[in-house]
Amino acid sequence: MTIEGNLLDYDGNTKTPIADLITMKILLNSVISTFKAKFLTIDIKNFYLEIKLKDKQYMFLPADLIPKEIMDTYNLH
Numbered sequence: 001m002t003i004e005g006n007l008l009d010y011d012g013n014t015k016t017p018i019a020d021l022i023t024m025k026i027l028l029n030s031v032i033s034t035f036k037a038k039f040l041t042i043d044i045k046n047f048y049l050e051i052k053l054k055d056k057q058y059m060f061l062p063a064d065l066i067p068k069e070i071m072d073t074y075n076l077h
Contacts, residue, residue, distance in 0.1 A: 013054070063076070
């Protein structure tokens with residue numbers, strides 16, 4: 001979970017690796033050259049790719065924000 005990631009005080013690397021131009025060209029060429037192929041692309045702002053962080057970050061989540069069903073199921077009281 002990322003909560004207000006731009007406001008965290010983290011000294012490590014915060015960039016997320018993305019596909020390079022060659023990878024995109026290969027992907028698009030594959031779609032274009034495939035008969036009746038369909039392609040969808042979307043832009044997800046601030047998407048996190050589950051990269052392992054060097055240092056862990058923790059946050060406090062008040063219990064009243066967690067639904068009662070989850071509190072009961074996992075015995076979080």
